[in-house]
Amino acid sequence: MKIILNGEPYDLEQPISVAELVRRIGKSENRVAVERNREVVPHSAYDSVLLQEGDRIEIVQFVGGG
Incomplete structure (x- = not known):
């Protein structure tokens, strides 16, 4: 597929x-959209x-900074 x-x-x-795709690519579900x-897929x-x-x-991954 x-x-x-x-x-x-x-x-x-x-x-x-x-959720599984996000984990497979090594990202945190709480830090991506x-x-x-x-x-847009809601986090829920x-x-x-x-x-x-x-x-x-x-x-896309959220990155902190200023």
Whole structure:
């Protein structure tokens, strides 16, 4: 199964949740925002939203600073 992750092809063996994808790429769920097919995924839905073939996912990480 292929998705597009931050503009690059990304292969998955099976559908996984947004939360699992965030963990696989080594990010903390509390420090990222996820967009799926141009719609923001609420943090409360990360565990229940399953990725599907062809999904376009953008993940951005919040960085502190001044």
